[in-house]
Amino acid sequence: MKPIETRLARLARKGDQRAFAEIVDLYKDKLFHLAYRMMNNRQEAEDVVQESFLRVYKHLDRYDENQKFSTWIYRIATNLCIDRLRKRRPIYSLDAENSDHEGLDGYAMMPSDDRTPESELLLSETQRIIRDAIETLPAKYKSVMVLRYMQDMSLQEISEVLDMPVTTVKTRVHRGREFMRKKLENKL
Amino acid sequence: MKCNAAIAYMHDYLDRELPPEQTKELQAHLADCPECRERLEALEKTDALIRSVPKPANAPDYMAYRIMKSLPKTRSPKTWTTWVRRHPAVSAAAMFLVVMVSSFVAMWNQSQQLTVRGADLEHVVIEGNKVIVPAGQKVAGDLTIENGVAEVLGDVQGNLTIIDGNVTLASTAHIAGKIKTIDRAVDWAWYKVTSWFDTIAYGS
Numbered sequence: 189m190k191p192i193e194t195r196l197a198r199l200a201r202k203g204d205q206r207a208f209a210e211i212v213d214l215y216k217d218k219l220f221h222l223a224y225r226m227m228n229n230r231q232e233a234e235d236v237v238q239e240s241f242l243r244v245y246k247h248l249d250r251y252d253e254n255q256k257f258s259t260w261i262y263r264i265a266t267n268l269c270i271d272r273l274r275k276r277r278p279i280y281s282l283d284a285e286n287s288d289h290e291g292l293d294g295y296a297m298m299p300s301d302d303r304t305p306e307s308e309l310l311l312s313e314t315q316r317i318i319r320d321a322i323e324t325l326p327a328k329y330k331s332v333m334v335l336r337y338m339q340d341m342s343l344q345e346i347s348e349v350l351d352m353p354v355t356t357v358k359t360r361v362h363r364g365r366e367f368m369r370k371k372l373e374n375k376l
Numbered sequence: 377m378k379c380n381a382a383i384a385y386m387h388d389y390l391d392r393e394l395p396p397e398q399t400k401e402l403q404a405h406l407a408d409c410p411e412c413r414e415r416l417e418a419l420e421k422t423d424a425l426i427r428s429v430p431k432p433a434n435a436p437d438y439m440a441y442r443i444m445k446s447l448p449k450t451r452s453p454k455t456w457t458t459w460v461r462r463h464p465a466v467s468a469a470a471m472f473l474v475v476m477v478s479s480f481v482a483m484w485n486q487s488q489q490l491t492v493r494g495a496d497l498e499h500v501v502i503e504g505n506k507v508i509v510p511a512g513q514k515v516a517g518d519l520t521i522e523n524g525v526a527e528v529l530g531d532v533q534g535n536l537t538i539i540d541g542n543v544t545l546a547s548t549a550h551i552a553g554k555i556k557t558i559d560r561a562v563d564w565a566w567y568k569v570t571s572w573f574d575t576i577a578y579g580s
Contacts, residue, residue, distance in 0.1 A: 205444070216434075217434040225432065242447065315429065322429070343391065365390070
């Protein structure tokens with residue numbers, strides 16, 4: 189028997205709104221967690237979640253049932269996050285990072301209007317530092333790190349979501365981890 | 377083991393993907409490299425710190441409602457693009473047909489010139505748009521005439537095909553094969569297709 193999501197997707201494809209509402213219920217929190225960690229902003233996370241579901245709804249016909257539904261929906265949401273991050277950020281690469289000029293990269297010059305997280309209560313300075321470090325990860329590393337650490341996905345699953353070879357995912361996890369180590373080492 | 381290799385091993389180790397054998401190698405390296413020991417500790421700490429980030433709050437309650445309301449009222453009926461995606465072979469065939477037909481039509485409109493084709497044209501006389509097979513002459517093989525008038529007084533030992541023209545047969549004429557007169561685009565196209573397949577099949 190097909191997993192529940194696949195059956196719901198099939199019903200929704202035929203126009204069953206209640207089936208789609210169930211899909212929304214199953215995934216809204218998961219996608220919100222992902223989007224919130226990616227965007228670090230509640231409003232944007234909500235927008236991403238809403239847009240993701242809209243895309244899912246519009247493209248149900250394109251869903252390939254041989255694939256896990258979760259992989260497909262995560263791919264849609266992750267891509268939306270990456271698109272938005274790329275649009276709002278200056279081009280930045282890990283390799284260009286220079287520890288001598290820390291704080292003088294593109295971010296320091298970004299206006300900090302809607303980027304400031306406003307809703308999550310930070311209980312400790314440690315948590316704030318970690319979150320800031322995640323926030324400064326370039327989009328391609330950030331998506332991998334968030335899926336790996338916040339969504340507890342295996343390297344294999346991430347490679348399916350992002351549609352890239354496992355070796356690439358592995359390299360990005362490694363680089364992301366090194367990036368985080370450098371960011372956290374001096375501060376904690 | 378070099379420190380670079382050791383660092384790569386450390387990451388695999390943190391990914392829980394380092395085989396036991398390599399783990400031993402790494403262990404041996406760490407035993408006499410304090411720098412790498414420090415590095416591993418820092419990485420482990422980083423790993424643990426990232427994991428310590430609490431899950432954010434769930435999506436707000438109004439999200440589900442807002443999402444359902446934002447959906448288009450009815451799922452748009454299947455568009456032709458969907459159909460095309462689902463029937464690639466049929467679509468390709470249809471596309472092919474459209475291209476073929478339109479190129480035929482284009483060629484049809486273009487070619488107003490007299491064209492004579494055949495294996496043996498030495499015995500054929502051409503006057504203006506008139507193609508004459510003189511009396512007593514034998515044309516070996518087929519003869520095809522486009523946009524012209526054929527006047528056959530002698531023998532044609534194959535098929536005679538006239539496209540967009542007509543044929544006059546004298547009493548002395550003898551045609552071994554069939555006589556075909558084609559003067560409509562559709563027939564012409566069909567003739568083109570069959571002769572094209574003939575070319576493929578027999579290479580003539």
